[in-house]
Amino acid sequence: MPMLRENTNKKFYFLLGLIVLIPNLVTSAFVELSYDEAYYWLYSENLAWGYFDHPPLVALMIKFGTLILGKTELGVRLFANILMTIAGVLMWKMTERKNVYSFFLLFLTMPLVQFSGIFSLPDSVMVLTSVFYFWFLKKFIEDKSIINSIALAVSIALMFYAKYHGLLIVLLTVFGNLKFLKEKRFWLVAGLVVVFYLPHMYWQYMHDFVSFKFHLFGRKEKHFSFSNITNYVTGQIALMGVFNFFLITWALKKNAVKNLFEKILVWNSFGFFIFLFLLSFRNQIEANWTVSCSIALIILMTDRVSKYPKRLVLCSSFSLVLILVLRAGIFFAEDFSHDPMDNENRLNEIARWKNERIPEILKICNGQKMVAENYQYAAKVSFYTDQIVPGLHLDSRTSQFGIWNFEKNIKPEEPVCLLTTKNILGAYRIETFFKDPVFVIPSTSLSNIAKVYNTTYEEMITH
Numbered sequence: 001m002p003m004l005r006e007n008t009n010k011k012f013y014f015l016l017g018l019i020v021l022i023p024n025l026v027t028s029a030f031v032e033l034s035y036d037e038a039y040y041w042l043y044s045e046n047l048a049w050g051y052f053d054h055p056p057l058v059a060l061m062i063k064f065g066t067l068i069l070g071k072t073e074l075g076v077r078l079f080a081n082i083l084m085t086i087a088g089v090l091m092w093k094m095t096e097r098k099n100v101y102s103f104f105l106l107f108l109t110m111p112l113v114q115f116s117g118i119f120s121l122p123d124s125v126m127v128l129t130s131v132f133y134f135w136f137l138k139k140f141i142e143d144k145s146i147i148n149s150i151a152l153a154v155s156i157a158l159m160f161y162a163k164y165h166g167l168l169i170v171l172l173t174v175f176g177n178l179k180f181l182k183e184k185r186f187w188l189v190a191g192l193v194v195v196f197y198l199p200h201m202y203w204q205y206m207h208d209f210v211s212f213k214f215h216l217f218g219r220k221e222k223h224f225s226f227s228n229i230t231n232y233v234t235g236q237i238a239l240m241g242v243f244n245f246f247l248i249t250w251a252l253k254k255n256a257v258k259n260l261f262e263k264i265l266v267w268n269s270f271g272f273f274i275f276l277f278l279l280s281f282r283n284q285i286e287a288n289w290t291v292s293c294s295i296a297l298i299i300l301m302t303d304r305v306s307k308y309p310k311r312l313v314l315c316s317s318f319s320l321v322l323i324l325v326l327r328a329g330i331f332f333a334e335d336f337s338h339d340p341m342d343n344e345n346r347l348n349e350i351a352r353w354k355n356e357r358i359p360e361i362l363k364i365c366n367g368q369k370m371v372a373e374n375y376q377y378a379a380k381v382s383f384y385t386d387q388i389v390p391g392l393h394l395d396s397r398t399s400q401f402g403i404w405n406f407e408k409n410i411k412p413e414e415p416v417c418l419l420t421t422k423n424i425l426g427a428y429r430i431e432t433f434f435k436d437p438v439f440v441i442p443s444t445s446l447s448n449i450a451k452v453y454n455t456t457y458e459e460m461i462t463h
Contacts, residue, residue, distance in 0.1 A: 012092055012100050019108070021085045024117050027331050028077035032350045037120050039379035041066070041076050042388075043400065050203035052210055052400040057129070057161040058122045065120070071383070080124035084117030087131040091295065094135065095302040102306035103298070109241035109319035110294040111326070112287070118330070122163045123291045129159040130169060130292040134268075134299060137173065138261050144185040153192035160197055164215060168275070169268055169292055176267035177260055207403065214398075224281055232280040235287050236273060240294065242322070243315035244305075248297055251304040262300060269296040348434035357430055357438065358384045364428050364440045365417035371407060371446070373420035375399035377438060381419065392460060394453040395422065408461040412447040424452055 033041070043051055043059035044066060050056055061079045069075035092103055107113065116123040132155040140152045159166035173180075180186040204211060237245045257263050272293045276285050305312045333351035358381060361370070370389045372378035378391035378401060390410070391401030410416060418441040423429065425448070427439035450457050 008097060008100055012097075012103070013089075015100065015104055016085060016088050016092075019104070020088060020117065021081060023327070024081045024084065025074070027118050027327065028081055029072075029074040031073065031118075031330055031333060032354050033073055033076060033380070033383055034119060034349050035376035035380055037076055038383040039375055039399070040120060040122075041071075041383055042379055046404065048203060049199045050207065050211060052214060052398070052403055054122050054211070055161045055163065055200055057125045057158065058120070061125050062120055077118065077120045080120040081117060083124060083128040084113075087128045087295070090131045090135050091298050094138065094299045099302055099306035102309070102312060103302045105312055105316040105320075106241070106244065106298050106302055106305065109244050109316050109323065110298065111239050111241075111319075111323060112291040113294045113298070114323055114327075116291060121288075123288050125162040126159070126165070126291055127295060129155065129162040129166070130295050133159050133166075133169065134265070134295065137264065140185075140189075141261055144183065149185045149188050150192065153189045153196065156189070156193045157196035160193070161200065164211075165289055165292070168272065172267045172271050172275075173264050175271065176264040210403070225284070228284050229277070229280045232277060232285045236276075236290060239287060239290065240297065241316065241319040243318055244312075247305060247308070247311055247315045248301050251301060251308060255304045255307070265296045265300040269293045269300065272296075344434070346434055348432055353380060354384050357432065360430055361417075361419065361438065361440055365442050368415050368417040368442060369410060370417045370419060371410070371449070373418065373422070375401050377419045389419070392449070394449070394455065394460070395420075405461060407446065410446055410461075412457040413445050415443050416445060416449075417442045418444055418449055 040054075040058050041062055043054075043056070044062035047059055047063060048056060051059070061083070062076050065078035065080075066072075066075040069078055088107065091107070095103060112123065113127060116127045133152075136148065136152040136155045140148045156166070156170060159169065240248070252266070257266060272290060276289060279285060329347055330350070333347040361381065362385065370381060370385075370387060372381065372389050372391050373394055374396040375391040375393070378389040381387075382389045388406055390404075390406035391399060392407060393399065393402055418425075420427070420439050420441070421436035423439050425441045425444060427441045430438040430440060432438055446460060447457050450460050
């Protein structure tokens with residue numbers, strides 16, 4: 001039996017490296033950064049205990065990678081790749097570790113998990129921290145020792161430092177076992193989490209709780225929309241592996257929950273889905289919010305679906321092909337992008353900027369300082385040039401740039417080059433083939449820009 005387990009583990013590590021880690025590293029090295037990745041890179045260049053949109057752990061992840069490999073795409077994404085590999089190992093160890101192929105058929109057909117291992121986003125650290133949480137929760141359930149209590153508290157705090165959605169995971173855990181509320185060690189864990197999270201809460205206090213205000217009140221207006229509901233339901237079925245979603249649901253019905261830990265995993269997968277389904281009646285749901293559900297389902301269902309190998313292979317085939325196509329599309333983004341008839345092709349966000357659009361922008365700007373109307377252009381151009389480009393947010397939603405206020409160092413009449421989505425002031429048009437083109441206006445000034453947007457220089461630099 002030990003020899004069988006050893007051979008199984010060797011097979012697992014070989015497959016993890018061959019079909020997950022190595023392809024992720026290669027893709028990360030040769031694909032341009034997305035807008036958000038460039039934005040989070042700027043986080044890492046300005047380390048703090050918090051940011052307008054997210055907690056700080058994504059910034060620290062990127063900082064470690066760029067300290068090792070410099071300001072490169074792979075440097076930004078290095079630890080997203082490493083963290084996904086570690087997460088894979090821990091998820092595997094939380095199963096019975098007998099069904100290598102069942103594990104990988106689930107693991108590889110969960111798009112949120114797969115692409116969190118390529119792109120350097122808050123979801124990347126959320127994957128690992130939620131895996132850590134489930135790992136130490138399992139140990140805490142088995143033995144509520146001081147060591148396990150501290151470890152669980154650390155894992156919860158890390159999860160909160162990754163994404164605010166971590167709070168929902170903990171709440172669903174409590175709903176899965178209300179007896180936790182009667183246990184002293186549970187309250188010890190809760191107290192330690194508060195202590196560990198104080199630096200971020202102090203940052204929020206010093207910045208007027210800007211992140212909480214944004215996420216609770218600053219997003220799109222809450223209203224009923226049937227499309228929000230249908231988009232959420234169909235999107236989650238697709239993100240959980242399409243046909244695999246139905247196999248998982250059927251297999252769980254056929255194989256009852258065995259213990260408290262599995263009950264909590266059910267709450268953190270199907271309970272999470274149901275909560276967001278109800279929320280979709282009032283607001284649009286971002287697809288990536290359920291990344292932790294993928295983790296819970298992989299741990300919960302690997303051993304269950306292995307009992308139905310033919311069904312699993314059949315159900316997984318479609319998703320595997322789809323993910324391979326998407327991976328190929330990302331890796332060969334330069335070839336699959338640039339369709340003038342399709343301005344919704346998101347591959348254009350990660351292709352042709354570095355070698356085409358940014359050199360054209362620099363040529364038009366001719367050495368002048370650049371400012372951008374939105375954070376996307378500001379972050380992307382900042383990464384691929386030697387200039388930090390301020391984001392003005394005169395006609396777009398605000399971001400961390402509103403806290404940084406890089407533009408305060410630019411004099412009101414100093415010549416600047418504006419990057420915007422508006423065709424104003426005799427702008428040069430550069431096609432992006434994804435949503436809006438970039439309009440480049442050279443030889444303007446912050447004073448002129450303020451007049452166009454019906455504001456003042458003083459208001460612009462103070463937000």
